[in-house]
Amino acid sequence: MEHIAAEVRAQRASPGKSRMAGKLRRHFWGYAFLVPAIVVFALFLWMPIVKGMVYSLQHIDFVKGNTYVGLDNYRTVLSDPVAGKAVRNSLYYMALCLLIGFWVPIGFAIAISELRRFQGFARVAAYLPNVIPVVVLYGLWRWLYDPIGPFNALLMKLGLDQIAFLTNPSWSMIAIVIMETWQQFGSALLIYLAAVLTVPRDWYEAAEIDGAGVWQRIRHITLPSIRHLIVLMLLLQVIGTSQGFQSQLALLDGGPNNTTMTYALLINKYAFTRLDYGAASAMGVLMFVVLGLVAIVQYRWQAKEE
Amino acid sequence: MTSHERGILSHSDLRRPRMRLAYGAMLAAIALMIASMLYPFTVTIFNGLKLNTDLNAFPPHWLPRSWHFENYATAWRYIALPGFLGNTLKIFVGNMVATVLVTGLAAYSLSRLRVPRRQWIYLFFMITLFIPPTTYIIPNFMNLKSLGLLNTFWAFWLPAGASAFYLLVLKNFFDSISMELFESARIDGASEPRCFFQLALPLSVPIFATLAIFVFATAWNDWYWPSLVMHSNRTYPLATAVYKYVIEVRRLDNNIKFALLSMVTLPPVVVFLLFQKYIVRGLHLGGVKG
Numbered sequence: 001m002e003h004i005a006a007e008v009r010a011q012r013a014s015p016g017k018s019r020m021a022g023k024l025r026r027h028f029w030g031y032a033f034l035v036p037a038i039v040v041f042a043l044f045l046w047m048p049i050v051k052g053m054v055y056s057l058q059h060i061d062f063v064k065g066n067t068y069v070g071l072d073n074y075r076t077v078l079s080d081p082v083a084g085k086a087v088r089n090s091l092y093y094m095a096l097c098l099l100i101g102f103w104v105p106i107g108f109a110i111a112i113s114e115l116r117r118f119q120g121f122a123r124v125a126a127y128l129p130n131v132i133p134v135v136v137l138y139g140l141w142r143w144l145y146d147p148i149g150p151f152n153a154l155l156m157k158l159g160l161d162q163i164a165f166l167t168n169p170s171w172s173m174i175a176i177v178i179m180e181t182w183q184q185f186g187s188a189l190l191i192y193l194a195a196v197l198t199v200p201r202d203w204y205e206a207a208e209i210d211g212a213g214v215w216q217r218i219r220h221i222t223l224p225s226i227r228h229l230i231v232l233m234l235l236l237q238v239i240g241t242s243q244g245f246q247s248q249l250a251l252l253d254g255g256p257n258n259t260t261m262t263y264a265l266l267i268n269k270y271a272f273t274r275l276d277y278g279a280a281s282a283m284g285v286l287m288f289v290v291l292g293l294v295a296i297v298q299y300r301w302q303a304k305e306e
Numbered sequence: 307m308t309s310h311e312r313g314i315l316s317h318s319d320l321r322r323p324r325m326r327l328a329y330g331a332m333l334a335a336i337a338l339m340i341a342s343m344l345y346p347f348t349v350t351i352f353n354g355l356k357l358n359t360d361l362n363a364f365p366p367h368w369l370p371r372s373w374h375f376e377n378y379a380t381a382w383r384y385i386a387l388p389g390f391l392g393n394t395l396k397i398f399v400g401n402m403v404a405t406v407l408v409t410g411l412a413a414y415s416l417s418r419l420r421v422p423r424r425q426w427i428y429l430f431f432m433i434t435l436f437i438p439p440t441t442y443i444i445p446n447f448m449n450l451k452s453l454g455l456l457n458t459f460w461a462f463w464l465p466a467g468a469s470a471f472y473l474l475v476l477k478n479f480f481d482s483i484s485m486e487l488f489e490s491a492r493i494d495g496a497s498e499p500r501c502f503f504q505l506a507l508p509l510s511v512p513i514f515a516t517l518a519i520f521v522f523a524t525a526w527n528d529w530y531w532p533s534l535v536m537h538s539n540r541t542y543p544l545a546t547a548v549y550k551y552v553i554e555v556r557r558l559d560n561n562i563k564f565a566l567l568s569m570v571t572l573p574p575v576v577v578f579l580l581f582q583k584y585i586v587r588g589l590h591l592g593g594v595k596g
Contacts, residue, residue: 023422029498030419034427037412037467040404044449044465045434052445060448108339111332114313124582125340128347131578135529135549136567140350142553143560150349153365182342204314214325217314243440246530250549264440271444272534280444288441295436 052288055281066278073282077270083283085258086266093173093248093262094241100174101181102237106230108185109192110222123193127186134183138250141179142166166252169259176247176260188233195226235298242291263287347571354378354565361561374561381565384558389540390547393459397532397543398525400463402518406507408467410514413476414502418488435470447534461535462525472517479513480506515584526574544570 024031056073058066077083112122129137143149145165152162165175199222207217223230245265248254254261254269261269263283271280319325349368353361354377356370412431416424439446455461483506491501507514529545536542542550552558552566 027419027421030415030421030424033411033415033419033498033502034421036408037431037473038427040408040464040468041431041434041470043453044446044468045437048442048446048449049434049437051449052442055445055448062451108336110314111336114315114329114332115336122336122340124579125343128343128575128578131574132347132571133527133529133545133548133574135527135545135553136350136571137346138549139553139563139567140346143353143564144346148362148364148366150366156365182346186343201312204312204316208316208319214315214319214328222314239438243438245440249530250553264443267440267444271447277444277448284441284444288437291438291441 052281052284055278056285058278060277060281069278073276073278074286076276076279077282077286082258082261083263083266086261086263089173089259089261090242090244090263093177093244093260094238096173096177097180097237097241097244098234100177101185102234104181105185105188105192106226109189109196110218112189112193113196123190126189129183130186134246135250137179137183138247142251145175167256169256172252172256172260176251179251180244180247191233192226192229195229196222199225239291242287347575350564350571351568354381354561354568356561356564358559358561361564377561377565378569381562381569384562384566385547385551387544387547387566387569390542390544393541394525394543394545396459397462398522400459401466401521401525404463404467405469405472405517405521406514409469409472410476410507410510411502413473414480414506416473417477417480418485418501418506419498431470431473434468435474450535456535457537457541459541462532466521472520475517476510476513479510483509519581519584 055066057068057070059069059072060066108126112119112126115122144151146152147162147164151165155162163171165171203221204217207221212220243264245262245268248260248262248265249268252260254265264287267280267283267287270276270283315325315329320329345368352368352370355373355375356377357372357374360371415421416428421427450456450461455464487505487509488501491505496504525543527545528543529549532543532546533549536546539547548566548570552563
């Protein structure tokens with residue numbers, strides 16, 4: 001009896017608090033279900049993101065503890081000639097991926113959509129390299145690109161000069177992009193193919209009656225119909241390739257002569273070879289800032305266009 | 307001729323000689339593409355069955371001169387594949403449990419339980435989708451180190467629940483389940499956990515199956531991140547072990563190398579060919595992610 005009275009008094013004293021308590025009781029399970037996710041997102045995503053900015057201002061020493069060094073890490077990175085080269089390499093890599101890799105799945109999606117038979121087989125075959133573990137591909141492609149491997153055998157048969165695909169600095173990045181295009185285009189192909197197949201067949205019929213040739217049908221019907229998908233895939237590819245480093249690391253370790261040292265690879269080199277975790281964090285922050293600015297500019301530009 | 311029988315090309319197009327030539331060229335390009343996809347795959351398997359001298363001959367040939375299945379026995383003795391495979395499976399199962407329990411519960415709550423301020427919580431999850439992981443890969447590693455999780459499987463299992471992409475996919479799926487079902491369960495006195503485990507989970511088996519394919523592919527493929535987080539033979543997953551002990555080793559004979567690579571390649575390829583339909587369906591979800 002007494003404690004009920006106390007509760008009533010407490011409720012009168014702080015109506016806000018009790019409303020919150022009631023809300024909490026009503027939504028107890030709702031919040032309880034969210035708590036684990038909030039904890040892991042905070043601990044394993046937000047914490048590293050925020051800590052990265054802190055680490056970028058510190059000299060990291062796992063034994064003696066971290067010390068605040070101001071902008072020293074940024075100075076180290078910005079005065080490193082390899083960092084400038086890494087930025088150029090990353091841009092070159094992104095450009096090559098667009099030039100060599102981007103149009104391939106679009107072209108094949110349109111071609112395969114025209115197959116009357118074996119369409120399923122073509123899809124499965126194109127997707128096959130996505131299924132093979134990437135480490136296997138690294139071993140395989142090292143052999144394919146070998147001076148005594150199949151590519152050079154083919155070149156010899158055609159009467160051309162041998163190419164040291166991996167050790168020749170002007171070929172090394174191209175070799176990596178060819179490998180990645182081969183490995184990855186299947187998944188993009190399936191996505192484009194699904195879109196191409198949803199274009200209503202009647203549109204082609206109508207265009208043909210109006211006298212449009214095949215190229216005109218592709219240019220004025222197929223491609224505009226999948227335009228949004230193409231733009232989305234372009235953005236995703238640019239975001240993805242700007243972070244690329246694993247193939248460069250696995251096939252060539254950034255060499256020969258740093259020609260495949262991408263920015264993301266240099267981040268890892270700073271951390272795990274030079275053990276300069278502060279500078280590595282600073283590079284991460286710089287990359288975040290640049291990508292963020294690009295995203296804002298792109299968003300503004302797109303908003304203006306629409 | 308019905309309208310759905312045609313593609314970009316119609317039957318009358320294909321009767322024109324110039325168009326036939328172009329169509330033939332297109333078929334040749336597709337055939338070449340398929341050959342370039344199948345050649346490396348088959349050559350991996352055939353190389354694993356050659357004598358090492360046969361493999362290093364120039365110009366290389368596709369089929370082995372003589373078949374050496376004993377390469378597989380040598381390869382099997384070279385590294386302890388079952389142990390590494392076990393580690394990969396451990397990572398996969400734990401990551402899947404985290405996806406169901408942590409991400410699944412959160413997605414269910416956001417979709418069904420209408421808690422106040424859920425938009426802010428949703429934003430808290432979703433913003434992480436826009437921050438490229440490479441920009442915080444080093445702090446992420448140091449964070450795991452300071453939490454004392456390095457060289458334990460918890461370093462994979464716990465962060466596996468923190469996937470904004472899977473959360474988005476699951477929430478969209480829960481949004482599409484009819485509300486009445488849950489209302490009637492609640493009227494019958496079912497508690498929220500019961501609604502989740504006995505109603506929502508069984509109904510979302512297809513979506514979890516699709517996510518399982520993604521989670522499996524990541525666990526099977528990922529070699530670099532585990533090579534940072536794990537640092538002993540007992541904890542390396544298969545991909546990392548293959549990279550460290552097969553790809554990076556120069557002394558190992560090439561034919562044994564390829565026999566090992568074949569052994570790692572065949573299981574996922576067989577699984578893919580069997581479950582192709584589901585995997586391809588899952589890809590359309592993946593299209594959002596790229």
